[in-house]
Amino acid sequence: MATELTARLTPRASETWVLVASILGSSMAFIDGTAVNVMLPVLQHDLGASVAEVQWVVEAYALFLSALLLAGGSLGDVLGHRRAFVTGVVVFAAASMACGLAASPTHLIVARAVQGAGSALLTPGSLALIGASFADDRRGKAIGTWSSFTAVMSAIGPLAGGWLAEHASWRWVFFLNVPIAIAVVAICQFRVPETHGKDAKLDPWGALLATLGLGAIVYGLIRSGAAGLSAQVVAAEAAGGLLLAAFVVVEARSPAPMLPLALFRARTFRGANVLTFLLYAALGGLLFFLPFCLIEVHGYSPTAAGAAFLPFVVIMFFGSRIAGATADRYGARPLLIAGPLVAAVGFVLFALPGATGGYLSTFFPAVVTLAVGMTITVAPLTTAAMSTAGKERAGIASGVNNAVARTAGLIAIAALGLVARPERDPTVFLAGFREVMGICAALALGAAASAALLIEKPRLTPA
Numbered sequence: 001m002a003t004e005l006t007a008r009l010t011p012r013a014s015e016t017w018v019l020v021a022s023i024l025g026s027s028m029a030f031i032d033g034t035a036v037n038v039m040l041p042v043l044q045h046d047l048g049a050s051v052a053e054v055q056w057v058v059e060a061y062a063l064f065l066s067a068l069l070l071a072g073g074s075l076g077d078v079l080g081h082r083r084a085f086v087t088g089v090v091v092f093a094a095a096s097m098a099c100g101l102a103a104s105p106t107h108l109i110v111a112r113a114v115q116g117a118g119s120a121l122l123t124p125g126s127l128a129l130i131g132a133s134f135a136d137d138r139r140g141k142a143i144g145t146w147s148s149f150t151a152v153m154s155a156i157g158p159l160a161g162g163w164l165a166e167h168a169s170w171r172w173v174f175f176l177n178v179p180i181a182i183a184v185v186a187i188c189q190f191r192v193p194e195t196h197g198k199d200a201k202l203d204p205w206g207a208l209l210a211t212l213g214l215g216a217i218v219y220g221l222i223r224s225g226a227a228g229l230s231a232q233v234v235a236a237e238a239a240g241g242l243l244l245a246a247f248v249v250v251e252a253r254s255p256a257p258m259l260p261l262a263l264f265r266a267r268t269f270r271g272a273n274v275l276t277f278l279l280y281a282a283l284g285g286l287l288f289f290l291p292f293c294l295i296e297v298h299g300y301s302p303t304a305a306g307a308a309f310l311p312f313v314v315i316m317f318f319g320s321r322i323a324g325a326t327a328d329r330y331g332a333r334p335l336l337i338a339g340p341l342v343a344a345v346g347f348v349l350f351a352l353p354g355a356t357g358g359y360l361s362t363f364f365p366a367v368v369t370l371a372v373g374m375t376i377t378v379a380p381l382t383t384a385a386m387s388t389a390g391k392e393r394a395g396i397a398s399g400v401n402n403a404v405a406r407t408a409g410l411i412a413i414a415a416l417g418l419v420a421r422p423e424r425d426p427t428v429f430l431a432g433f434r435e436v437m438g439i440c441a442a443l444a445l446g447a448a449a450s451a452a453l454l455i456e457k458p459r460l461t462p463a
Helices: 002-008 011-047 051-079 081-100 105-133 136-167 171-175 177-191 204-227 231-253 261-265 267-297 302-308 310-330 332-350 363-387 391-416 426-454
Strands: none
Touching: 011 051, 011 081, 011 105, 011 136, 011 171, 011 177, 011 267, 011 302, 051 081, 051 105, 051 204, 051 391, 081 105, 081 171, 081 177, 105 136, 136 171, 136 302, 136 310, 171 177, 204 231, 204 391, 231 261, 261 267, 261 391, 267 302, 267 332, 267 363, 267 391, 267 426, 302 310, 310 332, 310 363, 332 363, 332 426, 363 391
């Protein structure tokens, strides 16, 4: 019945429903991705969670999303983009319900891991549906519309998470995913046609080794915060290193690798991903620790903490198109050097406020400066990562770059947790937060240096 209904739709009508389903489905992941960090201080007190458990609430989700993101895209090509997308939506919604019902930190961590696996299917699936369903002359506009709405959802996330945590319960952030998921599944069932990729194959060994390797390294870093450099920590880090080395070997020999190592032969692609790792590690550290600083040290309400980062999203939303057009005209390299340098100044500004002072004189200048730096960087960075791969591999190049960004945040939160511990006295935590911001500024400077050394200047064509 559903197949008959979708077959009757005109191409334009089908495209509209594909866009609606993709935006709604992605909105769940984007809202949760930004809302959870703001809820962490409240959630920690409510569940009696330790610092390590709070870290794992974020890391369990990021781990499975980072490790399975590329595999999720390949699975969609094999099984069908609609089927993979709907499966991801259902898994994400079921895990969200489990998150909302969590009675202990362990229960919540496991549910968040399942959420990450669902997001690894629905996130690439949403864009794959758009790419396969829209005509060439309308695809760019559709992706732009999707990007605009996801930016808005990212902005809504902290506000919604903070408001619900303060006035209702943090659990409602997860429960709200269920009706959205029901609507998405219904639209896909009756209005979205199925599409498939070409000659796609799965890489199960690569996905398994990436998950285990990253998991072991993150576990060792988080464990070392509580136990120091114990034998268990050393064993976890060594095992993680060996597993990731095995992952590289498997990918080099696989006929259909989820991480095509050949892409890294291009100097600009290597530079773009080194820059991505360093800059997004810094951003991930800030997004995790800033809510604790605002709520525990400065006495912000969860709603106010959620609103504090709103200028960042607004500037990114309106400035990214300008940055992308500038990169098209002058090349990505100058912007990829300047953007991280401005971002480094922003991280330094986050380290300056004491325990008192109004928002406009303390964190607002830092948020705006960081937003300008990231806005200058993000669109040209995506262009640089994709342009070196060629049109036929632009999708996988973008996926690799996205996976690198997710992995950077995953590792940064675990590693920087050794410096700043939210369970300490607020004065002690403030000192640790300042150290973390100094490290983030250094990472941003490293990102600028990688652009200067590795991103190639555009070649001028003779007149």
